[in-house]
Amino acid sequence: MEKVELVLKVLSDSDKPLRPGEIAEKAGIDKKEVSELIKQLKKEGKIESPKRCYYAIKK
Structure with missing residues (x-):
């Protein structure tokens, strides 16, 4: 499973x-990598930040 998919799975399971x-x-990914993936996913519109420094799947 790709790291992007892992991040999305963790967020969707939460x-x-x-x-x-x-x-x-x-x-199980490095925090710096997660931060880069979050930036990418936000740009793609797949996740959102309901409050500062917290992330969730965009519904």
């Missing part, structure tokens, strides 16, 4: 918005 560190821990 019932609340997560911080990058929590996503990194659950996905």
Whole structure:
């Protein structure tokens, strides 16, 4: 599974918005990589930030 897919899976499995560190821990990916993936996914419109430094799947 690609890292982007892992991040999306972690976010979709969560019932609340997560911080990058929590996503990194659950996905088993480095936090810096998660931050880059989050930027990419936000640009693509797949995730949103309901509050500062928290991320969730865009519904």
